[in-house]
Amino acid sequence: MRVDYDEYLVDDNLHINWYPGHMKKTRELVRNNLKLVDVVVELLDARIPFSSKNPDIDNLAGGKPRVVILNKSDLADRNKLNRWINYYKDLGIKAIPVDTMKGVGINKLVDECRNVTKGKMDALIEKGRKERPIRIMIVGIPNVGKSSIINKLTGRKSTATGDKPGVTKGKQWVRLKGNLELLDTPGILWPKFEDQEVALNLAFSRAIKDEILDVETLGLRLIERLMEIEPEKLKARYKLEELGETGLDTMDMIGRKRGFITGKKELDYTRIAFTVLNEFRDGKIGQISLEVPEDIKN
Numbered sequence: 001m002r003v004d005y006d007e008y009l010v011d012d013n014l015h016i017n018w019y020p021g022h023m024k025k026t027r028e029l030v031r032n033n034l035k036l037v038d039v040v041v042e043l044l045d046a047r048i049p050f051s052s053k054n055p056d057i058d059n060l061a062g063g064k065p066r067v068v069i070l071n072k073s074d075l076a077d078r079n080k081l082n083r084w085i086n087y088y089k090d091l092g093i094k095a096i097p098v099d100t101m102k103g104v105g106i107n108k109l110v111d112e113c114r115n116v117t118k119g120k121m122d123a124l125i126e127k128g129r130k131e132r133p134i135r136i137m138i139v140g141i142p143n144v145g146k147s148s149i150i151n152k153l154t155g156r157k158s159t160a161t162g163d164k165p166g167v168t169k170g171k172q173w174v175r176l177k178g179n180l181e182l183l184d185t186p187g188i189l190w191p192k193f194e195d196q197e198v199a200l201n202l203a204f205s206r207a208i209k210d211e212i213l214d215v216e217t218l219g220l221r222l223i224e225r226l227m228e229i230e231p232e233k234l235k236a237r238y239k240l241e242e243l244g245e246t247g248l249d250t251m252d253m254i255g256r257k258r259g260f261i262t263g264k265k266e267l268d269y270t271r272i273a274f275t276v277l278n279e280f281r282d283g284k285i286g287q288i289s290l291e292v293p294e295d296i297k298n
C-alpha cells in the first residue's frame with residue numbers, strides 16, 4: 001500500500017495527529033525509504049538536541065551510516081553546541097552544526113555523507129561494480145528544518161532524476177553535487193512528547209503547537225526556565241535591573257516595562273507570553289540552548 005506523507009499533515013505543518021496508527025505507518029514508511037539509502041541524515045534542533053530526537057531513530061536507522069545535523073545552530077549557545085558536538089563524537093558520530101538560512105555547514109554535510117560511505121563505495125568498486133551516486137535521506141521531527149535544508153541542498157538548478165526501478169512511484173531522487181542523490185521527501189518522525197519536560201522544550205522551540213498548555217502558562221514556564229539558565233540575557237533583553245522573585249513577578253516586570261496593559265488597566269499576560277515566546281524563538285533574547293548533554297535521561 002502506498003502511504004502518502006500528506007496524510008500526516010492534517011491542517012498545517014505543526015498540527016500532526018500522532019495517534020498510534022499513524023506512528024506505525026510513518027515508521028514503516030520511513031523504514032522502507034531508509035532501505036533505499038546509503039546515509040541517514042538526522043536533523044535535530046541545536047537548541048534541544050535531546051528533545052528534538054525521535055525516540056525510535058536508532059532502531060529505524062539500524063546499522064546505516066548516520067550524519068547528525070544540529071540545525072538552527074544560529075539560535076543556539078556556542079558553548080553548549082560544542083558540548084553536543086563532543087557528545088556525539090564520543091558516540092562515534094559526527095554532528096555538524098548547520099544554519100540552513102545562511103547556508104552555513106551545508107558543504108560539511110555533503111562532505112560527511114561522502115566520508116561515512118567511502119568504505120562501502122570503495123568496496124563496491126573493488127568488486128568491479130560501477131560507481132553510483134550516494135543516496136541520502138533527511139529525517140527529523142516536524143519544524144526542525146527538513147524542507148529548508150532540502151531546498152538549500154538542491155538549489156534552483158537541481159534536476160529531479162526521475163523514478164528508479166524498484167522505487168515506489170512518486171519518489172524523486174534529486175541529484176546533488178559531489179555524486180550524491182537526495183530523496184526529495186523527508187522522513188517526518190514523531191518526537192518524544194510523552195515526557196512533559198520534552199514537550200515543553202518542543203513547544204518553546206515551536207516544534208509543537210502552543211496548545212499543550214495555554215499560552216500564558218507556556219510563556220510563564222519559559223520565563224522560569226530562562227531565569228534559571230540565562231538570567232543575564234533575560235535581564236538585558238527586557239531592560240530589567242533585577243529579575244523578580246518568581247517567574248510571575250518577572251512576567252509582571254516585563255509587562256510593565258513594555259507597557260502591555262489591557263483596556264481595563266491590567267497587565268496583558270497573553271501579550272507578554274506571546275512576546276517572550278516569539279522573541280525566544282526568533283533568537284532575539286540571545287543564542288540560547290535549553291539542553292546540555294548531561295540532561296539526557298536514560
Ligand SMILES: Nc1nc2c(ncn2[C@@H]2O[C@H](COP(=O)(O)OP(=O)(O)OP(=O)(O)O)[C@@H](O)[C@H]2O)c(=O)[nH]1
Binds near residue numbers: 073143144148188
Ligand atoms: N533560524 C533558523 N531557522 C531555520 C533554520 N532552518 C529552518 N528554519 C526555520 O524553521 C522553520 C521550519 O522549517 P521547515 O523547513 O519548514 O521544517 P520542516 O522540518 O520541513 O517542517 P515540517 O514540514 O513541519 O516537517 C521555518 O520557519 C524555517 O525558516 C535555521 O538553520 N535557522
